[in-house]
Amino acid sequence: MNLILSSNPFVQFWEELKVLGPKVLVFLIIVVLGFILAWILKVAIREILKGVRFDTLCYRIGLSTALARANVRRTPSEIIGLILYWVVIFLFLLVSLSTLNVGAVDQMAASFLVYLPRFLIAVLVLIFGYLLAGFVGRAILIALVNAQVKSAKPISVAVHVLILILFLAMGIEQLGIAKGVVIATFSILLGGVVLALAIAFGLGGKDMAKDFLEKKVKSTGEPKKKPDDISHI
Amino acid sequence: MFMPRSILNKEVREKVKEYKKADIVVGIPSYNNARTIPHVVRAVSAGLVKYFSKYNFVLINSDGGSKDGTPNLVKETAVEDFDTILIEHPIHLINKIVTPYHGIPGKGSAFRTIFEIAHLLEAKACAVVDSDLRSITPEWMESLIEPILFHGFDFVAPLYQRHKYDGTITNSIVYPLTRALYGKRIRQPIGGEFGFSGEMLSHFLKNKKVYQTDVARYGIDIWMTTTSVAGGFKVCQSFLGAKIHNPKDPGADLSSMLSQVVGSVFNLMETHYDSWSGVTDSTPVPEFGFKFEVATDPVRVNLEGMVESFKYGVSDLVSVWDRFLSGDVLSELNRISSYNVLEFRLPAELWVRIVYDFSLAFHKNIMTREHILRSLTPLYLGRTASFVNETMESSPPEVEEKIENLCQEFEKQKGYLLSRWK
Numbered sequence: 001m002n003l004i005l006s007s008n009p010f011v012q013f014w015e016e017l018k019v020l021g022p023k024v025l026v027f028l029i030i031v032v033l034g035f036i037l038a039w040i041l042k043v044a045i046r047e048i049l050k051g052v053r054f055d056t057l058c059y060r061i062g063l064s065t066a067l068a069r070a071n072v073r074r075t076p077s078e079i080i081g082l083i084l085y086w087v088v089i090f091l092f093l094l095v096s097l098s099t100l101n102v103g104a105v106d107q108m109a110a111s112f113l114v115y116l117p118r119f120l121i122a123v124l125v126l127i128f129g130y131l132l133a134g135f136v137g138r139a140i141l142i143a144l145v146n147a148q149v150k151s152a153k154p155i156s157v158a159v160h161v162l163i164l165i166l167f168l169a170m171g172i173e174q175l176g177i178a179k180g181v182v183i184a185t186f187s188i189l190l191g192g193v194v195l196a197l198a199i200a201f202g203l204g205g206k207d208m209a210k211d212f213l214e215k216k217v218k219s220t221g222e223p224k225k226k227p228d229d230i231s232h233i
Numbered sequence: 234m235f236m237p238r239s240i241l242n243k244e245v246r247e248k249v250k251e252y253k254k255a256d257i258v259v260g261i262p263s264y265n266n267a268r269t270i271p272h273v274v275r276a277v278s279a280g281l282v283k284y285f286s287k288y289n290f291v292l293i294n295s296d297g298g299s300k301d302g303t304p305n306l307v308k309e310t311a312v313e314d315f316d317t318i319l320i321e322h323p324i325h326l327i328n329k330i331v332t333p334y335h336g337i338p339g340k341g342s343a344f345r346t347i348f349e350i351a352h353l354l355e356a357k358a359c360a361v362v363d364s365d366l367r368s369i370t371p372e373w374m375e376s377l378i379e380p381i382l383f384h385g386f387d388f389v390a391p392l393y394q395r396h397k398y399d400g401t402i403t404n405s406i407v408y409p410l411t412r413a414l415y416g417k418r419i420r421q422p423i424g425g426e427f428g429f430s431g432e433m434l435s436h437f438l439k440n441k442k443v444y445q446t447d448v449a450r451y452g453i454d455i456w457m458t459t460t461s462v463a464g465g466f467k468v469c470q471s472f473l474g475a476k477i478h479n480p481k482d483p484g485a486d487l488s489s490m491l492s493q494v495v496g497s498v499f500n501l502m503e504t505h506y507d508s509w510s511g512v513t514d515s516t517p518v519p520e521f522g523f524k525f526e527v528a529t530d531p532v533r534v535n536l537e538g539m540v541e542s543f544k545y546g547v548s549d550l551v552s553v554w555d556r557f558l559s560g561d562v563l564s565e566l567n568r569i570s571s572y573n574v575l576e577f578r579l580p581a582e583l584w585v586r587i588v589y590d591f592s593l594a595f596h597k598n599i600m601t602r603e604h605i606l607r608s609l610t611p612l613y614l615g616r617t618a619s620f621v622n623e624t625m626e627s628s629p630p631e632v633e634e635k636i637e638n639l640c641q642e643f644e645k646q647k648g649y650l651l652s653r654w655k
Contacts, residue, residue, distance in 0.1 A: 056598060059597075059599065065556065138600070138604055139601075141550070142553065142604055142608050143488075143607070145545050145546055145549050146486075146487075146488045146542075146611070148542055148545055150545075153548075153549045229532045229534075230399075230401060230532055230535075231399050231400065231401075231478070232400070232401050232490060232617075233403070233451065
């Protein structure tokens with residue numbers, strides 16, 4: 001009778017439960033702790049960022065406008081708080097899962113922990129690239145308009161896009177996704193753009209170059225601009 | 234203990250030791266002004282000898298590294314014949330200090346050196362004059378220094394007869410905006426020639442950090458004027474006659490110049506909010522000197538170029554402006570850009586709204602401040618073109634009336650600025 005009972009699936013389940021039970025309890029405790037810590041960190045980081053006027057800075061560099069355009073209603077400090085919240089929860093989940101001693105989960109946790117810094121760097125690279133592209137594009141646009149260059153807008157857009165592509169390639173490379181393909185695509189794209197620009201300048205500016213050289217050689221003495229003696233200051 | 238390094242070199246400090254004290258100090262900032270500076274030095278020297286012979290005076294030239302021998306010309310220039318200007322002519326040696334200045338290249342850094350030397354010499358009165366002047370006379374010294382020495386004023390701003398198209402940044406932005414903000418009708422707040430007391434001088438040297446900003450460049454004039462008004466000092470203006478000068482530093486482009494001056498005005502709005510927020514109207518300041526009509530050099534204007542620049546701006550900079558200019562302002566600008574050159578007008582009401590919106594964008598850091606300021610250039614040129622069109626046939630009093638109307642518009646719309654400032 002005892003033998004029958006010991007081989008009973010219920011007994012086996014009970015035995016396994018006795019081993020697994022404390023582990024599940026630890027798992028649950030870690031998860032709950034994770035949620036509490038994540039919430040505290042979220043609130044703390046949000047308040048610190050508000051205190052150092054992080055939202056004003058984001059507004060100034062155009063990040064808030066970009067978020068508004070993408071229909072994101074939260075402030076940048078709230079978003080950072082939220083990202084931190086989920087990262088902490090995810091980390092606690094991984095740690096808590098490792099207490100269950102499930103091989104596949106352990107392996108996944110280890111890979112994720114190795115990958116996490118690369119992922120964060122890639123995100124930072126993309127954010128920096130986005131901001132730099134916006135800043136440089138706008139600076140070039142304003143300078144060219146003030147210098148009365150006719151193609152100010154297309155030139156500034158081209159510079160903006162090129163910087164974005166460069167940083168996108170850097171970000172993807174950081175993530176380690178199809179490294180070779182990304183570098184090759186970027187090289188072909190950049191090379192193509194430069195070649196296209198060279199051809200466009202060559203063909204489009206042929207007459208302008210001719211006029212310029214003619215004027216230089218002949219030096220007709222005709223003033224390029226109308227005279228302007230206005231003293232603004 | 235940390236001792237701040239002096240911006241004055243050994244040679245200058247020795248000269249200061251030698252001269253010990255000076256009642257009056259006159260400073261001339263310069264950079265490649267060989268063509269005009271001998272005349273300026275002669276006029277200043279003659280003025281000092283003629284009107285202040287009983288006082289000790291020192292002339293300072295603070296140079297930005299001229300390549301055309303400007304400092305040597307200052308050293309060598311002397312008034313050969315005082316007989317023509319003085320009845321009695323005792324031998325007058327003009328004490329001079331000629332020195333390069335240190336720091337950010339610009340007029341403000343040159344002024345700082347002059348201030349430091351004048352402070353060490355314990356000057357009772359100090360005056361500064363530009364080195365590109367062609368119309369300066371000895372009487373300018375009397376006009377700038379007398380209100381300080383004999384009437385107890387701390388700051389003397391200049392008052393000139395200028396060509397209607399000369400000083401357009403002053404006429405369209407700096408004068409009307411400063412007047413609306415601080416309530417004092419100082420007609421030439423960035424004129425370039427000023428007189429000030431020893432007390433004012435000490436005040437200018439209190440905050441050395443400002444000389445690391447645009448105040449070190451073209452922002453110095455408006456900084457001095459605003460600091461004196463906001464600081465509650467006794468301010469007046471003195472009529473000097475015609476202002477005729479060579480063009481300012483040809484290397485400096487309009488966009489940089491405008492951005493330095495307007496950026497300084499906007500920065501000062503932050504610093505002196507308490508001084509201007511309660512001001513509701515403006516009052517005249519005491520005036521010295523006998524006003525008279527004088528002819529000024531004709532000024533050629535490239536109207537087409539200015540209108541074209543405005544049109545480029547409206548076509549390409551909307552993506553920048555739409556962050557801080559409202560939809561109705563943008564659509565109005567769009568409508569105006571369809572006008573041809575001669576019918577081109579940018580009304581005063583719209584211009585004032587634009588300037589206030591730019592100052593609010595600057596205050597709220599809506600984007601990089603340099604971008605906000607530099608994107609003002611096409612709009613400023615549009616307003617200047619409009620002003621040229623509006624006053625093409627106008628006499629000087631009529632032009633002054635136009636400027637007065639603009640000032641009143643700035644005062645009228647100040648409530649709009651205040652309601653959005655916080």
